Amino acid sequence: MNIMGKRKFLYILSLAIIIPGIIALLLWGLKLSIDFTGGTLLEIAGTQDVNAVKVIADENKFENTIITTSGDLVVLKAKEIPDATHRKFIEDLKVKIPGATENRFESVGPTMSKTITKNAFYSVGLASIFIVIYLAYAFKKVSKPLSPWEFGIMAVVALIHDALVVVGVFAIFGHFLHIEIDSMFITAILTIIGFSVHDTIVVYDRIREKALKEGVDNFESLVNRSILETFSRSINTSMTVIMTLLVIYLFGGATIKHFILALLIGITAGTYSSIFVASALLVESFNLKQKLRGRAKWKQKTA
Amino acid sequence: MLAAICFVAASPQSVRDKMKIRMLKPVHLRLGLDLQGGSHIAYEADLSKFKDVSEKERAMESLRNVVDKRVNALGVAEPNIYTTKFGDNRRIIIELPGIDVNQAKDLIGKTAKMKFKTQMNEEGTMWQDTDLEGKNLKKATVQNDPQTNSPEVAIEFDSEGATKFGDLTKNNLGKRIGIFLDDEIVSAPTVQAEIRDGHAVISGKFDYKEANDLKIQLNAGALPVDIKLVEERTVGATLGQESVRKSFFAGTIALLVIFMFMTIYYRFPGFIASVALGIYTLIVIAIFKGAFYIFPPVTLTLAGIAAFILSIGMAVDANILIFERMKEEFRLGKGYGAALDAGFKRAWPSIKDSNIATFITCAILMAFGSTVIKGFAYTLLIGVAVSMFTAITITRTFLKAFINTRISKNPKLFGFAIEKGEK
Numbered sequence: 174m175n176i177m178g179k180r181k182f183l184y185i186l187s188l189a190i191i192i193p194g195i196i197a198l199l200l201w202g203l204k205l206s207i208d209f210t211g212g213t214l215l216e217i218a219g220t221q222d223v224n225a226v227k228v229i230a231d232e233n234k235f236e237n238t239i240i241t242t243s244g245d246l247v248v249l250k251a252k253e254i255p256d257a258t259h260r261k262f263i264e265d266l267k268v269k270i271p272g273a274t275e276n277r278f279e280s281v282g283p284t285m286s287k288t289i290t291k292n293a294f295y296s297v298g299l300a301s302i303f304i305v306i307y308l309a310y311a312f313k314k315v316s317k318p319l320s321p322w323e324f325g326i327m328a329v330v331a332l333i334h335d336a337l338v339v340v341g342v343f344a345i346f347g348h349f350l351h352i353e354i355d356s357m358f359i360t361a362i363l364t365i366i367g368f369s370v371h372d373t374i375v376v377y378d379r380i381r382e383k384a385l386k387e388g389v390d391n392f393e394s395l396v397n398r399s400i401l402e403t404f405s406r407s408i409n410t411s412m413t414v415i416m417t418l419l420v421i422y423l424f425g426g427a428t429i430k431h432f433i434l435a436l437l438i439g440i441t442a443g444t445y446s447s448i449f450v451a452s453a454l455l456v457e458s459f460n461l462k463q464k465l466r467g468r469a470k471w472k473q474k475t476a
Numbered sequence: 477m478l479a480a481i482c483f484v485a486a487s488p489q490s491v492r493d494k495m496k497i498r499m500l501k502p503v504h505l506r507l508g509l510d511l512q513g514g515s516h517i518a519y520e521a522d523l524s525k526f527k528d529v530s531e532k533e534r535a536m537e538s539l540r541n542v543v544d545k546r547v548n549a550l551g552v553a554e555p556n557i558y559t560t561k562f563g564d565n566r567r568i569i570i571e572l573p574g575i576d577v578n579q580a581k582d583l584i585g586k587t588a589k590m591k592f593k594t595q596m597n598e599e600g601t602m603w604q605d606t607d608l609e610g611k612n613l614k615k616a617t618v619q620n621d622p623q624t625n626s627p628e629v630a631i632e633f634d635s636e637g638a639t640k641f642g643d644l645t646k647n648n649l650g651k652r653i654g655i656f657l658d659d660e661i662v663s664a665p666t667v668q669a670e671i672r673d674g675h676a677v678i679s680g681k682f683d684y685k686e687a688n689d690l691k692i693q694l695n696a697g698a699l700p701v702d703i704k705l706v707e708e709r710t711v712g713a714t715l716g717q718e719s720v721r722k723s724f725f726a727g728t729i730a731l732l733v734i735f736m737f738m739t740i741y742y743r744f745p746g747f748i749a750s751v752a753l754g755i756y757t758l759i760v761i762a763i764f765k766g767a768f769y770i771f772p773p774v775t776l777t778l779a780g781i782a783a784f785i786l787s788i789g790m791a792v793d794a795n796i797l798i799f800e801r802m803k804e805e806f807r808l809g810k811g812y813g814a815a816l817d818a819g820f821k822r823a824w825p826s827i828k829d830s831n832i833a834t835f836i837t838c839a840i841l842m843a844f845g846s847t848v849i850k851g852f853a854y855t856l857l858i859g860v861a862v863s864m865f866t867a868i869t870i871t872r873t874f875l876k877a878f879i880n881t882r883i884s885k886n887p888k889l890f891g892f893a894i895e896k897g898e899k
Binding site for chain 1: 510578706711712727733785786790800836838
């Protein structure tokens with residue numbers, strides 16, 4: 174099967190997912206949770222009465238209140254409230270709705286969120302740089318004209334691809350399904366990045382092995398064979414991870430559902446990108462270099 | 477060879493023994509607040525009055541000590557108190573299992589800076605500072621006013637404080653002395669006589685809880701800096717228990733699914749890998765409990781459980797890589813023993829490189845992440861490190877143990893035919 178010959182279709186498929194995501198991101202942005210925006214989140218068990226909760230919230234002068242139900246809980250979101258207001262609210266709640274209890278309470282100040290976002294970008298950036306350096310080191314023996322840096326850089330391009338897929342899909346989810354991004358989402362992105370690189374390296378390892386053995390005269394076919402040979406491993410590994418995640422998604426607690434969903438999407442994207450995108454890009458950059466070299470030679474001759 | 481088999485036979489036994497000991501004298505898994513219920517509260521410290529870093533460092537350390545004393549007076553089991561740097565801000569974070577968070581906030585939130593002031597005008601609206609302060613305090617206790625029976629706080633000064641207080645009462649006979657807490661007047665008794673024994677009483681309009689809080693705050697000392705509540709997360713105990721129950725259920729199912737998949741797809745080696753995975757789970761849980769002293773015990777959170785499950789995936793991956801390589805070697809006509817060796821050897825570079833990439837990510841997350849993310853990264857790090865050991869050493873030793881047995885000669889157990897070569 175000649176997968177590399179159909180590279181264009183692979184790119185189109187990737188772009189077909191990424192571009193709508195980017196458009197959604199530009200149009201609507203991500204729906205951010207209080208981890209990023211600051212604010213209050215209250216989960217109340219033992220009642221389904223949204224209106225009664227709303228009355229109590231209004232009496233206590235909550236601002237920007239949004240009250241919804243989630244499962245058998247009432248969820249209240251509002252601007253950050255002072256401690257005293259929170260205590261009064263809980264007292265009122267117990268008096269006015271017998272049996273209602275506070276299941277979860279979160280209050281995040283606005284300074285917090287900026288730092289979280291900044292740190293997230295730092296860690297992703299730093300992790301990427303270190304991965305490029307490590308891969309360049311690990312693939313240092315790779316035979317010319319391949320450069321070890323190409324492996325590192327293309328692996329990072331593949332991981333950016335995966336991160337973009339997930340962020341884009343969640344921008345769409347945020348708009349249509351009101352799924353919020355919290356600090357766990359950043360954890361998910363970082364996990365996906367780790368997994369994506371892990372996966373890509375396995376394919377690259379095979380390419381490295383073959384390149385050392387047989388040279389790179391027919392690079393496209395070499396990459397193609399490497400993919401085919403590692404195919405069942407890639408699929409099997411991803412299947413075990415995806416199966417585990419599916420089980421957690423179905424049976425795990427509600428608090429991590431969105432986190433697991435992000436992982437599911439990201440790991441699927443990661444598997445796809447490590448098989449198809451990361452290696453296709455390697456072929457692309459190899460061909461480009463050959464072309465440039467050919468042109469340089471041709472120029473030398475004609476000059 | 478034999479020794480290796482013995483080693484592996486012994487190692488799961490010892491793990492099992494460890495588990496048994498643990499059952500008898502229970503060392504529980506330390507669960508995070510999101511799993512057992514409890515509160516996470518963060519205060520931001522106002523350090524604007526300090527210039528250089530070492531001063532700030534010292535102020536935070538003494539803040540931690542004072543908060544620690546106050547929280548410990550509550551009698552909460554295993555509170556966790558630490559300071560962090562958050563951007564340019566310094567924070568003190570208090571994690572309390574159980575849900576008496578309001579009581580804790582009442583206790584922690586007040587600076588409790590006690591001052592004694594003298595009256596400057598008749599009406600008692602102007603007060604002059606004296607050199608007698610909270611730091612001259614030796615001990616505070618709660619007692620009942622014999623006349624009104626309402627609670628009051630009795631204080632005892634240290635020797636320096638007693639002298640100062642003696643002079644203060646001597647010089648202010650017939651006048652009032654204001655007792656201020658955080659610049660708010662609590663009581664202003666009139667001095668009837670000179671007091672030299674260093675005892676005084678603060679009688680405000682306290683109820684018992686307020687008097688007790690004040691006692692704890694005074695005994696723990698004043699906070700060295702002002703603090704402000706900036707973050708609070710409380711998880712009810714029921715929600716926590718439900719999360720634990722669901723996560724463990726999901727984890728068990730996930731493990732069973734992997735066992736089934738591995739055994740059906742890879743047959744005999746898959747079954748061995750499943751056994752290794754079982755051992756892997758036990759080792760990781762033992763590490764979480766702090767059974768191996770090289771690793772600090774892990775507080776398991778929801779994010780940690782996710783990391784653990786992910787690490788199972790990566791552990792399986794190492795075996796899948798090896799088995800796929802073994803299959804290739806079999807196809808080349810190698811026998812069981814040779815295919816085994818070559819499979820492990822040739823899968824190693826990709827296992828090593830991919831896991832190191834994961835280590836790099838984990839290390840960066842541990843350096844820059846928030847508390848939750850740090851926990852996630854640490855759990856993943858342990859998981860991946862252990863998986864490299866079990867998926868390689870244990871699986872390999874088990875599989876080697878079957879060289880030249882009936883099993884290694886039965887191609888059906890491998891899902892493909894061994895055509896020729898030594899068996």
